[in-house]
Amino acid sequence: MKNPKPKSAILIGLINRTQTEELLTEYMDELEFLALTFGAVTKKRYTQKLEKPDVRTFIGKGKLEEVKKFATDSKVDYLIFDDELSPSQLRNVEKELNPKDAEHIVRIHDRNSLILEIFAQRAQTAYAKTQVDLALYEYMLPRLTRLWTHLERQRGGTGTRGGSGESQIESDRRILRDRIALLKEQLKKIDKQMSTQRKNRGEFIRVALVGYTNVGKSTIMNMLSKSNVFAENKLFATLDTTVRKVVIENVPFLLSDTVGFIRKLPHQLVESFKSTLDEVREADILIHVADISDANFEAHINVVNETLLEIGANDKSILLVFNKIDAFTYVEKEADDLAPITRKNLSLEDLKKSWMSKLNTGCIFISAVQKDNIAELRKTIYGMVKEMHMKRYPYNKLLY
Ligand code: GDP
Ligand code: MG
Numbered sequence: 001m002k003n004p005k006p007k008s009a010i011l012i013g014l015i016n017r018t019q020t021e022e023l024l025t026e027y028m029d030e031l032e033f034l035a036l037t038f039g040a041v042t043k044k045r046y047t048q049k050l051e052k053p054d055v056r057t058f059i060g061k062g063k064l065e066e067v068k069k070f071a072t073d074s075k076v077d078y079l080i081f082d083d084e085l086s087p088s089q090l091r092n093v094e095k096e097l098n099p100k101d102a103e104h105i106v107r108i109h110d111r112n113s114l115i116l117e118i119f120a121q122r123a124q125t126a127y128a129k130t131q132v133d134l135a136l137y138e139y140m141l142p143r144l145t146r147l148w149t150h151l152e153r154q155r156g157g158t159g160t161r162g163g164s165g166e167s168q169i170e171s172d173r174r175i176l177r178d179r180i181a182l183l184k185e186q187l188k189k190i191d192k193q194m195s196t197q198r199k200n201r202g203e204f205i206r207v208a209l210v211g212y213t214n215v216g217k218s219t220i221m222n223m224l225s226k227s228n229v230f231a232e233n234k235l236f237a238t239l240d241t242t243v244r245k246v247v248i249e250n251v252p253f254l255l256s257d258t259v260g261f262i263r264k265l266p267h268q269l270v271e272s273f274k275s276t277l278d279e280v281r282e283a284d285i286l287i288h289v290a291d292i293s294d295a296n297f298e299a300h301i302n303v304v305n306e307t308l309l310e311i312g313a314n315d316k317s318i319l320l321v322f323n324k325i326d327a328f329t330y331v332e333k334e335a336d337d338l339a340p341i342t343r344k345n346l347s348l349e350d351l352k353k354s355w356m357s358k359l360n361t362g363c364i365f366i367s368a369v370q371k372d373n374i375a376e377l378r379k380t381i382y383g384m385v386k387e388m389h390m391k392r393y394p395y396n397k398l399l400y
Helices: 021-038 061-073 087-097 111-122 126-143 165-199 217-225 267-272 274-281 297-310 348-358 374-392
Strands: 007-015 040-049 078-081 107-110 205-211 242-248 251-257 285-291 317-323 363-365
Touching: 007 021, 007 061, 021 040, 021 078, 021 111, 040 061, 061 087, 078 111, 087 107, 087 126, 107 111, 111 126, 126 165, 165 274, 205 217, 205 274, 205 297, 205 374, 217 242, 217 251, 217 285, 217 317, 217 374, 242 374, 251 374, 285 297, 285 374, 317 348, 317 374, 348 363, 363 374
Parallel strands: 007 040, 007 078, 078 107, 205 251, 205 285, 285 317, 317 363
Antiparallel strands: 242 251
């Protein structure tokens, strides 16, 4: 990966009725992790209590001054907003932070453009690259500023800083529109090929691993298929879908590892990854992986369920797998502690009981790294695949 020296970042978020201080901390922790995945270390967080984002500059003028001072003094590379910036907000913030005579340039991102940049860094196949470029370019088209460097190659070296910023933006827009049209064409072709490929996978039952990002999907994929899928402690380590044939007992099926879901991902972005998500949509069985060692795992489960609903994949057979039980911790309540029991006080046993009774589809608690309960996981998947196979091919008992 080409990340020479770590860059620095400032994070900015708002506190209001729908986004309490506690919730914002959670979002900002995640944003900090995203920034790190992108290659930037967070130097400082700024939060402001504002019922609605300032229409001009997202945060108030005074606050932005404060941010600017710190950014310039400490030569910070990126300013990252936790929520989407409108095109005009982005332009205004950029003007404030990087006036024409500025010696130090701070690049501005919002959560969406940051996620797209990460996708772009990590896309491996031509297919993933095409999807990401398209999403990134469509997001940037109305938001172009003279600091957007992605088009340098296409500009033929004419676009330099300073000079005629406006005409550079105009010509960049033209380049972008052409690129978008071309990418759409390419994507249409690849989509057709991919859908034929998927059809050619024959009568295998298809199982897809889904879940929030970084929960251990790729680790489970590796374990079940003995393949070598890239797994690391970063968000979105995998963007491309990997499909492997897996055999448990004598039952073969196809297992696919998919891109992780994340919150605050706007609908139009989910839309851009539709073809990647087809893998999920066309699966017969979903293994929904959750990271039980993460304090926010319940919120993450909800985000995944909502996204599944959004892409129309919520009516499948779903097995909920709680991973990372080895890293699970809780605060045991003292007998004389009269404070009400909260989520923090629940043991693994308590959580197991409550989830088992809540779900009629069942759930399993495992550690993919320590290989705990893997036999049970295999057995359950085997049972589900076998049942699905018998339902679909009642006359074909050959396999069993
Ligand atoms: P993905 O984004 O869902 O594909 O997650 P990965 O498989 O890339 O795993 C993310 C991180 O979680 C990696 O650092 C894994 O080593 C770690 N991880 C995966 N499974 C477990 C587990 O059972 N226990 C612990 N402690 N860590 C795990
Ligand atoms: Mg992965």
